[in-house]
Amino acid sequence: MLRSTFRLAGKKCSQTFDLSPLRHAASTWTxxxxxxxxxxxxxxxxxxxxxxxxxxxxxxxxxxxxxxxxxxxxxxxxxxxxxxxxxxxxxxxxxxxxxxxxxxxxxxxxxxxxxxxxxxxxxxxxxxxxxxxxxxxxxxxxxxxxxxxxxxxxAINPCSAFRMLYDYTSLEEGDVIVQNGANSAVGQAVIQIAAHNKWRTINIIRDRPNKAETVKQLADLGATHVITDADFKNRDVIKQLPLAHLGLNCVGGKAVSDMTKLLQDRATLVTYGGMSMQPMIIPTGAMIFKDLIFCGFWLGKWNMENSTEERIEMLNNVVRLMKEKVLRPxxxxxxxxxxxxxxxxxxxxxxxxxxxxxxxxxxxxxxxxxxxxxxxxx
Ligand SMILES: NC(=O)c1ccc[n+]([C@@H]2O[C@H](COP(=O)([O-])OP(=O)(O)OC[C@H]3O[C@@H](n4cnc5c(N)ncnc54)[C@H](OP(=O)(O)O)[C@@H]3O)[C@@H](O)[C@H]2O)c1
Missing domain, CATH: 3.90.180.10 (Medium-chain alcohol dehydrogenases, catalytic domain)
Incomplete structure (x- = not known):
């Protein structure tokens, strides 16, 4: 059950929503x-x-x-x-x-x-x-x-966020994650799991007319910083941001080149999607002087390479976060x-x-x- 308080015609009201599961009567499958x-x-x-x-x-x-x-x-x-x-x-x-x-x-x-x-x-x-x-x-x-x-x-997006946050680096309180496509379902799960662990997040979204609305939505989920791809034109904005230990990329193209500016030495950048349909642009200098580690993640492969018990354990962990209201859908x-x-x-x-x-x-x-x-x- 979810209790919600709101104002209707100036009056304070509250309503309880039934979030219990659907219980169907026995059905057939002709x-x-x-x-x-x-x-x-x-x-x-x-x-x-x-x-x-x-x-x-x-x-x-x-x-x-x-x-x-x-x-x-x-x-x-x-x-x-x-x-x-x-x-x-x-x-x-x-x-x-x-x-x-x-x-x-x-x-x-x-x-x-x-x-x-x-x-x-x-x-x-x-x-x-x-x-x-x-x-x-x-x-x-x-x-x-x-x-x-x-x-x-x-099954897919929160589990992918969970794996990428825990499997590639060992993050400590205050550490920073930078991600693009931050308003995607994966991105929203990353923000919430990170906030729960007191990891800071820099969240990159595409510039848009309703930017303030998206920024507020992600901030409400626990995002530390929300910036747009257009902000990379402004050095002062980028220079104020902390450097990240882990980068998560689901966009590709120039977005990767931008993201390397926010990665610290020896940081890991995990690529898990290619929404721009563009090959990744990786600056040579960032590779040489920051010695960055680039790798990829596919949940389908993880599922195939791990046992049913391990998969159930991951699902149980994610479901627990949902039940504890750490993760909203x-x-x-x-x-x-x-x-x-x-x-x-x-x-x-x-x-x-x-x-x-x-x-x-x-x-x-x-x-x-x-x-x-x-x-x-x-
Ligand atoms: N490797 C894996 O195991 C794995 C697992 C889960 C998901 N994924 C991948 O992760 C990505 C996100 O999935 P999702 O289900 O979380 O997404 P989603 O909730 O459907 O949201 C789509 C996201 O893609 C962005 N986007 C759309 N077109 C774009 C473009 N041309 N350039 C840059 N960004 C664009 C959207 O941003 P706007 O609001 O700006 O349009 C939004 O952030 C996808 O690439 C998906 O295939 C991979």
Whole structure:
């Protein structure tokens, strides 16, 4: 439950929002309505909606799932475009991340039961669909008392932030992290985990008309400094900032060259995304005189190289941070599955300030909208 106090017509009011999980009655899985693609290309052109039958009886090791909510992440868009490392056999259902309720289990399934909430444990699961029948080994159970928005977005972005903050350097209180794409879902998680540990953050966003709004949003999450890419033209602004021990780059291009100005000697710069679609520009002087360490991170690889137990431990750590209210979910815009083209277009626009989340039915949409209102007022 989330209690929120606000003013209505000058009067102080308070309201309690129910953030408890959806509890569906037993459902059936005769068919699934899915967003698929049978060729790689422009998502606006190649994605289509289809309804297809599902097997009525379950093999012993299979589960039946009812998806509740699935985000539209940059890797989903890149996968459809055919420029992502993961290329599923076509035709494929789109979507790498999402949360589903278990609505049926085969006779040999031990890891989940009906009513559990689960997330995919494999890449390219195909989460943009209402139902699925899949091997129980392809899913992981998560706690069902998370808000739906957090459950739908827990698997990729906060886990990536968590790994990059803990695996590449040993940060101490007061140490500094610099990141670009700081208003992304990963960036928001980085800010919150860092603030919780008393690590300072320098957060670089793209210059924008509503800059003050974004700066306030990130400051409210615990950002120490928020600057724009345009500030790198002003030496005085940059000179006032502390130098960072760790850099996190999801933009590429000139943004990397800018970031090296804020890295201290022997700092590590981890690249995990390339939103600008430009090759990284690394100044030779920064390499030689600062002796910087450049490396990359991909959660998909980490998941493949580590055991299920280690992955569950990471998820439990992130879920604990969510429950302790260290981590708020990213700002989102919920969209019904049938309006997937609107969501996909918005996700590619830039400067929207919100992640698109597909609600897989009207009930999930209502729940997500209620959570969005509660978070806005909390
Ligand atoms: N390697 C991994 O394991 C891993 C894991 C998770 C995420 N990622 C990557 O991390 C990045 C962020 O993902 P997310 O889901 O957190 O993002 P998101 O919430 O969907 O936000 C997108 C971010 O990209 C920025 N952006 C969009 N177009 C851009 C452009 N042309 N140049 C510079 N910035 C641009 C947006 O800034 P504006 O507001 O200015 O548009 C926003 O900060 C993506 O590249 C994603 O693929 C990688």
């Amino acid at each position: 068919s699934t309505t899915a967003i698929k693609f049978k060729e790689y290309g422009d998502p606006a052109k190649v994605l289509y909606q289809t309804t297809e039958p599902l097997p009525a009886t379950l093999d012993p090791g299979n589960v039946a799932l009812r998806f509740l909510a699935s985000p539209v992440n940059p890797n989903d868009i890149n996968m459809v475009q055919g420029i992502y490392i993961v290329k599923p056999p076509l035709p494929a259902v789109c979507g790498n991340e999402g949360v589903a309720e278990v609505i049926g289990v085969g006779s040999a399934v031990k890891n989940v039961k009906i009513g559990d909430w689960v997330i995919p444990s494999i890449n390219a699961f195909g989460t943009w669909q209402t139902h699925a029948v899949a091997p129980a080994t392809d899913i992981l159970k998560i706690e069902a008392d998370l808000p739906l928005i957090q459950a739908a977005t827990v 990213p700002t989102i815009e919920p969209v019904l599955l049938k309006d997937f083209q609107t969501a996909v277009k918005r996700a590619q626009e830039g400067f929207t300030g919100a992640k698109q989340v597909l609600a897989l039915d009207e009930e999930s949409l209502a729940k997500i909208q209620e959570e969005v209102r509660a978070y806005a007022q909390a």
